[in-house]
Amino acid sequence: MTTPKGNPDYRLTQLKTLEAESIHIFREVVAELERPVLLFSGGKDSIVMLRLAEKAFWPARIPFPVLHVDTGLNFPEVLAFRDKRAAELGVQLLVASVPDAIERGLVREEPNGSRNRIQTPVLLEAIEKHGFTAAFGGARRDEEKARAKERVFSFRDEFGQWDPKNQRPELWSLYNGRIHMGESIRVFPLSNWTELDIWNYILEESIEIPSLYLAHQREVVDRQGMLYAVNEFIALREGETSTVETVRYRTVGDANLTAAVRSEADTLEKIVAEVAATRLTERGATRGDDKVSEAAMEDRKREGYF
Template identity: 60%
Template structure:
């Protein structure tokens, strides 16, 4: 397998820890019970520390989306006052929202970490990949991802996937083994009793690590609110030109133009997930703040992927099929 041509962004910006880690809020006098968020945070930090202690070259898959931002924030807390001891990796499909890419680079600079970007465009240019008929590039991320993992000799890859997102991700262990071809076998899952995680692997294999696997979307947003974590503006209500397709509001863009029979409207929407413009839909919303989003998510009955990701509607097993091939 040829290694992916990758581009590396080295941040020269340094910050103090107080710039990125909020001051803890003391609990009520005499109350020593941990809240649900405290328990989830403690578990996630424990997982991150265990992986860094056990593996040689971990990396965090970082897109600038809310879940990867939360994992990065947890990593900063896990190793405070030291620096985050691993780099970041992003597979850029070329269809990402510009606002998210800008936020990604600003966040990398603020934390003073190293970011490697593997680009789907490079694979399309030299013929290793071919554009899909539906124009969606999310499924094309697998090969660049596996090549970048091999090129970086990463034996552990952190991700922000959660079990409540999709049936396939609900099957995933917190430490999930990938074979020599980067593939996942849902029948070969290791037990994780008493929070003991088995990271054993052979040469060529690697492990995917999911520190917030047990969190829900509502947990994530409540944590963002508590920790005052900055996110891309797309997550909050804003006016955007959209059109209706697959029962979702799709953004008008060069990679996702409206068809002749689709009417373009200016609506107040927000994004629950910020994947590719070509397959990610927005939802009608007036949630302009984190508190508004927490209230909105609290009454939602559909996960963010189920509500706004067209690529997951291809089949009932769409996500699982991609994960078996090496997708995150």
């Protein structure tokens, strides 16, 4: 590409600028920290994160394993996609099981049915067991208020906890990965991305995604304005009736607490157009577990959640 005067134009598009920043972060972590791991759930953000890691170290393999904290309540389609993608890239897939932790007595099932809070001890146990010094997460600042507070390099103490008042400066994109024994860093390469950026990148890169993200017909039940799929984790309550709707998922958390949205977006191009027009974040629109309180996410992050 050249300018009207015939000089080369080296300006990057917004997506290429975000991509370059994220690739720099991946390389910086591998250079600074001894044993990183990528948190991979099979959701759209971790899918993009995995593609960026692939690009950062190409033609070599991704030089760290991927870890999934499996709550036992995941959509089967997402688990199948997770296994398929890890096998394609030849990366080591580690699974930390919440049901196993419940059976061992490490955590206790909560009465509200959410396993989000009890994921944290399982994640911290896995980090300690494997000696991970850095964990890449797919959180973005546009998702939620607590995540907007967090730096790209998020320092965690020896208990895996986060103190929002004790964060390191990141002037000029200079990242401080210095830690002592037992401490770790959570790293968020997608911090400056938005949901629309994610979908534009998936479209531009022709990245495969789980079918749940595309509009399809599904039996759902309306609970307080949120459409939950009737499945092995969600049964109809007394007085409830289900309907078959054309829906898709904007985010894929636990199947018992993640709602779908009415949508006709059955292609990536339609998803991009739909997201560009919406004014509600995907977590606000579809995650029932985030409606516990205004500070629900921050409370979990303080405890060690990613």
